[in-house]
Amino acid sequence: MRDLVYTAFVSLDGxxxxxxxxxxxxxxxxxxxDPEFLPEAFSLKGEELEDTTALMFGRRSYEVFAPFWRDSEDHAAYKDLPKYVVSSTLPDDALTEGWGTTTILRSTEDVAELKKSEGGAIFIHGSAELARRLSDAGLIDRYNLLVFPVLLGAGKSLFSRADQDKKALRLRTSEAYPNGVVKMIYDVVG
Incomplete structure:
Protein backbone atom coordinates (compact mmCIF):
# COMPACT_ATOMS: atom_id res chain seq x y z
CA MET A 1 0.00 0.00 0.00
CA ARG A 2 1.39 3.38 -1.01
CA ASP A 3 1.28 6.32 1.39
CA LEU A 4 -0.52 9.48 0.34
CA VAL A 5 1.17 12.52 1.88
CA TYR A 6 -0.27 16.03 1.87
CA THR A 7 2.44 18.66 2.10
CA ALA A 8 1.62 22.31 2.60
CA PHE A 9 2.52 25.76 3.73
CA VAL A 10 -0.32 26.62 6.10
CA SER A 11 -1.30 29.62 8.22
CA LEU A 12 -1.89 29.10 11.92
CA ASP A 13 -5.64 29.21 11.27
CA GLY A 14 -5.44 26.44 8.65
CA ASP A 34 6.58 37.47 5.37
CA PRO A 35 8.79 35.88 8.04
CA GLU A 36 12.55 36.21 7.78
CA PHE A 37 13.87 33.63 5.30
CA LEU A 38 15.77 30.86 7.04
CA PRO A 39 16.90 27.97 4.82
CA GLU A 40 16.53 25.48 7.65
CA ALA A 41 12.83 26.36 7.96
CA PHE A 42 12.32 25.14 4.39
CA SER A 43 14.59 22.08 4.62
CA LEU A 44 11.48 19.87 4.78
CA LYS A 45 11.00 20.40 1.04
CA GLY A 46 14.39 18.84 0.28
CA GLU A 47 13.77 16.02 2.76
CA GLU A 48 10.45 15.24 1.09
CA LEU A 49 12.09 14.81 -2.27
CA GLU A 50 13.98 11.78 -0.95
CA ASP A 51 10.63 10.08 -0.17
CA THR A 52 8.63 11.25 -3.20
CA THR A 53 8.01 8.61 -5.85
CA ALA A 54 5.06 10.37 -7.50
CA LEU A 55 3.15 13.66 -7.39
CA MET A 56 -0.60 14.22 -7.23
CA PHE A 57 -2.59 17.37 -7.95
CA GLY A 58 -6.13 18.57 -8.30
CA ARG A 59 -6.93 20.16 -11.64
CA ARG A 60 -6.39 23.81 -10.72
CA SER A 61 -3.10 23.20 -8.90
CA TYR A 62 -1.86 21.09 -11.80
CA GLU A 63 -2.70 23.84 -14.28
CA VAL A 64 -0.71 26.34 -12.17
CA PHE A 65 2.26 24.16 -11.19
CA ALA A 66 2.87 22.09 -14.33
CA PRO A 67 4.04 24.79 -16.74
CA PHE A 68 6.07 26.55 -14.04
CA TRP A 69 7.66 23.51 -12.37
CA ARG A 70 8.43 21.89 -15.73
CA ASP A 71 10.86 24.73 -16.53
CA SER A 72 12.06 25.49 -12.97
CA GLU A 73 15.58 24.47 -11.97
CA ASP A 74 14.39 24.37 -8.33
CA HIS A 75 11.90 21.66 -9.29
CA ALA A 76 14.02 19.74 -11.82
CA ALA A 77 13.94 16.58 -9.67
CA TYR A 78 10.15 16.44 -10.13
CA LYS A 79 10.35 16.36 -13.92
CA ASP A 80 10.72 12.61 -14.36
CA LEU A 81 8.48 11.55 -11.46
CA PRO A 82 5.09 10.07 -12.38
CA LYS A 83 2.29 12.58 -11.89
CA TYR A 84 -1.41 12.11 -11.24
CA VAL A 85 -4.11 14.70 -11.73
CA VAL A 86 -7.45 14.02 -10.06
CA SER A 87 -10.12 15.61 -12.23
CA SER A 88 -13.42 14.59 -13.74
CA THR A 89 -13.23 17.41 -16.31
CA LEU A 90 -9.60 17.82 -17.46
CA PRO A 91 -9.30 16.66 -21.08
CA ASP A 92 -6.45 14.31 -21.92
CA ASP A 93 -5.07 16.78 -24.45
CA ALA A 94 -4.71 19.49 -21.77
CA LEU A 95 -1.74 17.81 -20.05
CA THR A 96 1.53 19.73 -20.01
CA GLU A 97 4.04 18.26 -22.44
CA GLY A 98 7.64 17.74 -21.42
CA TRP A 99 6.95 17.16 -17.73
CA GLY A 100 7.09 13.37 -17.52
CA THR A 101 4.34 10.80 -17.46
CA THR A 102 1.00 12.20 -16.26
CA THR A 103 -2.13 10.16 -15.64
CA ILE A 104 -5.59 11.58 -15.07
CA LEU A 105 -7.57 9.92 -12.29
CA ARG A 106 -11.28 10.58 -12.63
CA SER A 107 -12.49 9.81 -9.09
CA THR A 108 -11.66 9.29 -5.44
CA GLU A 109 -12.09 5.58 -6.11
CA ASP A 110 -9.29 5.77 -8.70
CA VAL A 111 -7.04 7.30 -6.02
CA ALA A 112 -7.93 4.46 -3.62
CA GLU A 113 -6.96 1.94 -6.32
CA LEU A 114 -3.67 3.75 -6.99
CA LYS A 115 -2.81 3.53 -3.29
CA LYS A 116 -3.08 -0.26 -3.55
CA SER A 117 -0.39 -0.39 -6.24
CA GLU A 118 3.31 -1.04 -5.77
CA GLY A 119 5.60 1.91 -5.18
CA GLY A 120 6.50 4.53 -2.63
CA ALA A 121 4.92 7.68 -1.28
CA ILE A 122 2.77 9.96 -3.42
CA PHE A 123 2.93 13.63 -2.42
CA ILE A 124 0.09 16.11 -2.93
CA HIS A 125 1.11 19.75 -3.37
CA GLY A 126 -1.39 22.62 -3.27
CA SER A 127 -4.75 21.08 -4.17
CA ALA A 128 -6.64 21.99 -0.99
CA GLU A 129 -10.02 20.82 -2.27
CA LEU A 130 -8.56 17.49 -3.34
CA ALA A 131 -6.83 17.06 0.03
CA ARG A 132 -10.08 17.68 1.91
CA ARG A 133 -11.97 15.21 -0.27
CA LEU A 134 -9.27 12.53 0.12
CA SER A 135 -9.05 13.14 3.87
CA ASP A 136 -12.82 12.77 4.20
CA ALA A 137 -12.49 9.46 2.33
CA GLY A 138 -9.77 8.28 4.74
CA LEU A 139 -7.05 8.23 2.06
CA ILE A 140 -4.48 10.69 3.47
CA ASP A 141 -1.78 8.89 5.47
CA ARG A 142 0.46 11.79 6.52
CA TYR A 143 0.54 15.57 6.74
CA ASN A 144 3.84 17.39 6.24
CA LEU A 145 3.13 20.95 7.33
CA LEU A 146 5.11 24.14 7.60
CA VAL A 147 2.92 26.35 9.79
CA PHE A 148 3.47 30.08 9.40
CA PRO A 149 2.89 32.67 12.15
CA VAL A 150 0.00 34.43 10.44
CA LEU A 151 -3.78 34.46 10.77
CA LEU A 152 -5.59 34.96 7.45
CA GLY A 153 -9.22 34.37 8.36
CA ALA A 154 -10.43 33.74 4.82
CA GLY A 155 -9.15 31.44 2.11
CA LYS A 156 -9.04 27.76 1.30
CA SER A 157 -8.89 25.69 4.44
CA LEU A 158 -6.63 22.68 4.71
CA PHE A 159 -9.25 20.72 6.63
CA SER A 160 -12.90 20.02 5.99
CA ARG A 161 -15.49 21.67 8.20
CA ALA A 162 -17.90 18.76 7.68
CA ASP A 163 -19.25 16.92 10.71
CA GLN A 164 -17.40 13.63 10.58
CA ASP A 165 -15.78 10.99 12.75
CA LYS A 166 -12.70 12.03 14.68
CA LYS A 167 -9.36 11.26 13.03
CA ALA A 168 -6.44 10.83 15.40
CA LEU A 169 -3.01 12.06 14.36
CA ARG A 170 0.36 11.00 15.79
CA LEU A 171 3.17 13.52 15.77
CA ARG A 172 6.12 12.03 13.92
CA THR A 173 8.40 15.04 14.30
CA SER A 174 8.30 18.77 14.88
CA GLU A 175 10.71 21.66 14.93
CA ALA A 176 10.30 25.36 15.62
CA TYR A 177 12.46 27.95 13.89
CA PRO A 178 13.49 31.43 15.09
CA ASN A 179 11.34 33.10 12.39
CA GLY A 180 8.17 31.58 13.92
CA VAL A 181 7.66 28.84 11.33
CA VAL A 182 6.96 25.41 12.81
CA LYS A 183 7.46 22.10 11.01
CA MET A 184 4.92 19.47 12.00
CA ILE A 185 4.71 15.99 10.50
CA TYR A 186 1.70 13.93 11.51
CA ASP A 187 0.72 10.36 10.68
CA VAL A 188 -3.01 9.68 10.44
CA VAL A 189 -3.73 6.82 12.83
CA GLY A 190 -7.48 6.59 12.90
Whole structure:
Protein backbone atom coordinates (compact mmCIF):
# COMPACT_ATOMS: atom_id res chain seq x y z
CA MET A 1 0.00 0.00 0.00
CA ARG A 2 1.39 3.38 -1.01
CA ASP A 3 1.28 6.32 1.39
CA LEU A 4 -0.52 9.48 0.34
CA VAL A 5 1.17 12.52 1.88
CA TYR A 6 -0.27 16.03 1.87
CA THR A 7 2.44 18.66 2.10
CA ALA A 8 1.62 22.31 2.60
CA PHE A 9 2.52 25.76 3.73
CA VAL A 10 -0.32 26.62 6.10
CA SER A 11 -1.30 29.62 8.22
CA LEU A 12 -1.89 29.10 11.92
CA ASP A 13 -5.64 29.21 11.27
CA GLY A 14 -5.44 26.44 8.65
CA UNK A 15 -5.47 28.44 5.40
CA UNK A 16 -3.40 27.12 2.50
CA UNK A 17 -4.64 29.66 -0.05
CA UNK A 18 -2.14 31.85 -1.94
CA UNK A 19 1.07 31.31 -0.02
CA UNK A 20 3.12 32.45 -3.02
CA UNK A 21 1.49 35.70 -4.01
CA UNK A 22 -1.65 37.76 -4.46
CA UNK A 23 -1.99 36.60 -8.07
CA UNK A 24 -3.27 33.32 -6.64
CA UNK A 25 -6.46 35.03 -5.53
CA UNK A 26 -6.14 35.86 -1.83
CA UNK A 27 -5.79 39.50 -0.78
CA UNK A 28 -3.09 38.53 1.72
CA UNK A 29 -1.28 36.36 -0.81
CA UNK A 30 2.45 35.90 -0.48
CA UNK A 31 2.38 35.27 3.26
CA UNK A 32 5.14 32.61 3.03
CA UNK A 33 7.60 35.43 2.31
CA ASP A 34 6.58 37.47 5.37
CA PRO A 35 8.79 35.88 8.04
CA GLU A 36 12.55 36.21 7.78
CA PHE A 37 13.87 33.63 5.30
CA LEU A 38 15.77 30.86 7.04
CA PRO A 39 16.90 27.97 4.82
CA GLU A 40 16.53 25.48 7.65
CA ALA A 41 12.83 26.36 7.96
CA PHE A 42 12.32 25.14 4.39
CA SER A 43 14.59 22.08 4.62
CA LEU A 44 11.48 19.87 4.78
CA LYS A 45 11.00 20.40 1.04
CA GLY A 46 14.39 18.84 0.28
CA GLU A 47 13.77 16.02 2.76
CA GLU A 48 10.45 15.24 1.09
CA LEU A 49 12.09 14.81 -2.27
CA GLU A 50 13.98 11.78 -0.95
CA ASP A 51 10.63 10.08 -0.17
CA THR A 52 8.63 11.25 -3.20
CA THR A 53 8.01 8.61 -5.85
CA ALA A 54 5.06 10.37 -7.50
CA LEU A 55 3.15 13.66 -7.39
CA MET A 56 -0.60 14.22 -7.23
CA PHE A 57 -2.59 17.37 -7.95
CA GLY A 58 -6.13 18.57 -8.30
CA ARG A 59 -6.93 20.16 -11.64
CA ARG A 60 -6.39 23.81 -10.72
CA SER A 61 -3.10 23.20 -8.90
CA TYR A 62 -1.86 21.09 -11.80
CA GLU A 63 -2.70 23.84 -14.28
CA VAL A 64 -0.71 26.34 -12.17
CA PHE A 65 2.26 24.16 -11.19
CA ALA A 66 2.87 22.09 -14.33
CA PRO A 67 4.04 24.79 -16.74
CA PHE A 68 6.07 26.55 -14.04
CA TRP A 69 7.66 23.51 -12.37
CA ARG A 70 8.43 21.89 -15.73
CA ASP A 71 10.86 24.73 -16.53
CA SER A 72 12.06 25.49 -12.97
CA GLU A 73 15.58 24.47 -11.97
CA ASP A 74 14.39 24.37 -8.33
CA HIS A 75 11.90 21.66 -9.29
CA ALA A 76 14.02 19.74 -11.82
CA ALA A 77 13.94 16.58 -9.67
CA TYR A 78 10.15 16.44 -10.13
CA LYS A 79 10.35 16.36 -13.92
CA ASP A 80 10.72 12.61 -14.36
CA LEU A 81 8.48 11.55 -11.46
CA PRO A 82 5.09 10.07 -12.38
CA LYS A 83 2.29 12.58 -11.89
CA TYR A 84 -1.41 12.11 -11.24
CA VAL A 85 -4.11 14.70 -11.73
CA VAL A 86 -7.45 14.02 -10.06
CA SER A 87 -10.12 15.61 -12.23
CA SER A 88 -13.42 14.59 -13.74
CA THR A 89 -13.23 17.41 -16.31
CA LEU A 90 -9.60 17.82 -17.46
CA PRO A 91 -9.30 16.66 -21.08
CA ASP A 92 -6.45 14.31 -21.92
CA ASP A 93 -5.07 16.78 -24.45
CA ALA A 94 -4.71 19.49 -21.77
CA LEU A 95 -1.74 17.81 -20.05
CA THR A 96 1.53 19.73 -20.01
CA GLU A 97 4.04 18.26 -22.44
CA GLY A 98 7.64 17.74 -21.42
CA TRP A 99 6.95 17.16 -17.73
CA GLY A 100 7.09 13.37 -17.52
CA THR A 101 4.34 10.80 -17.46
CA THR A 102 1.00 12.20 -16.26
CA THR A 103 -2.13 10.16 -15.64
CA ILE A 104 -5.59 11.58 -15.07
CA LEU A 105 -7.57 9.92 -12.29
CA ARG A 106 -11.28 10.58 -12.63
CA SER A 107 -12.49 9.81 -9.09
CA THR A 108 -11.66 9.29 -5.44
CA GLU A 109 -12.09 5.58 -6.11
CA ASP A 110 -9.29 5.77 -8.70
CA VAL A 111 -7.04 7.30 -6.02
CA ALA A 112 -7.93 4.46 -3.62
CA GLU A 113 -6.96 1.94 -6.32
CA LEU A 114 -3.67 3.75 -6.99
CA LYS A 115 -2.81 3.53 -3.29
CA LYS A 116 -3.08 -0.26 -3.55
CA SER A 117 -0.39 -0.39 -6.24
CA GLU A 118 3.31 -1.04 -5.77
CA GLY A 119 5.60 1.91 -5.18
CA GLY A 120 6.50 4.53 -2.63
CA ALA A 121 4.92 7.68 -1.28
CA ILE A 122 2.77 9.96 -3.42
CA PHE A 123 2.93 13.63 -2.42
CA ILE A 124 0.09 16.11 -2.93
CA HIS A 125 1.11 19.75 -3.37
CA GLY A 126 -1.39 22.62 -3.27
CA SER A 127 -4.75 21.08 -4.17
CA ALA A 128 -6.64 21.99 -0.99
CA GLU A 129 -10.02 20.82 -2.27
CA LEU A 130 -8.56 17.49 -3.34
CA ALA A 131 -6.83 17.06 0.03
CA ARG A 132 -10.08 17.68 1.91
CA ARG A 133 -11.97 15.21 -0.27
CA LEU A 134 -9.27 12.53 0.12
CA SER A 135 -9.05 13.14 3.87
CA ASP A 136 -12.82 12.77 4.20
CA ALA A 137 -12.49 9.46 2.33
CA GLY A 138 -9.77 8.28 4.74
CA LEU A 139 -7.05 8.23 2.06
CA ILE A 140 -4.48 10.69 3.47
CA ASP A 141 -1.78 8.89 5.47
CA ARG A 142 0.46 11.79 6.52
CA TYR A 143 0.54 15.57 6.74
CA ASN A 144 3.84 17.39 6.24
CA LEU A 145 3.13 20.95 7.33
CA LEU A 146 5.11 24.14 7.60
CA VAL A 147 2.92 26.35 9.79
CA PHE A 148 3.47 30.08 9.40
CA PRO A 149 2.89 32.67 12.15
CA VAL A 150 0.00 34.43 10.44
CA LEU A 151 -3.78 34.46 10.77
CA LEU A 152 -5.59 34.96 7.45
CA GLY A 153 -9.22 34.37 8.36
CA ALA A 154 -10.43 33.74 4.82
CA GLY A 155 -9.15 31.44 2.11
CA LYS A 156 -9.04 27.76 1.30
CA SER A 157 -8.89 25.69 4.44
CA LEU A 158 -6.63 22.68 4.71
CA PHE A 159 -9.25 20.72 6.63
CA SER A 160 -12.90 20.02 5.99
CA ARG A 161 -15.49 21.67 8.20
CA ALA A 162 -17.90 18.76 7.68
CA ASP A 163 -19.25 16.92 10.71
CA GLN A 164 -17.40 13.63 10.58
CA ASP A 165 -15.78 10.99 12.75
CA LYS A 166 -12.70 12.03 14.68
CA LYS A 167 -9.36 11.26 13.03
CA ALA A 168 -6.44 10.83 15.40
CA LEU A 169 -3.01 12.06 14.36
CA ARG A 170 0.36 11.00 15.79
CA LEU A 171 3.17 13.52 15.77
CA ARG A 172 6.12 12.03 13.92
CA THR A 173 8.40 15.04 14.30
CA SER A 174 8.30 18.77 14.88
CA GLU A 175 10.71 21.66 14.93
CA ALA A 176 10.30 25.36 15.62
CA TYR A 177 12.46 27.95 13.89
CA PRO A 178 13.49 31.43 15.09
CA ASN A 179 11.34 33.10 12.39
CA GLY A 180 8.17 31.58 13.92
CA VAL A 181 7.66 28.84 11.33
CA VAL A 182 6.96 25.41 12.81
CA LYS A 183 7.46 22.10 11.01
CA MET A 184 4.92 19.47 12.00
CA ILE A 185 4.71 15.99 10.50
CA TYR A 186 1.70 13.93 11.51
CA ASP A 187 0.72 10.36 10.68
CA VAL A 188 -3.01 9.68 10.44
CA VAL A 189 -3.73 6.82 12.83
CA GLY A 190 -7.48 6.59 12.90
Missing amino acids: VVDSPGGPSEGHRSGGWVA
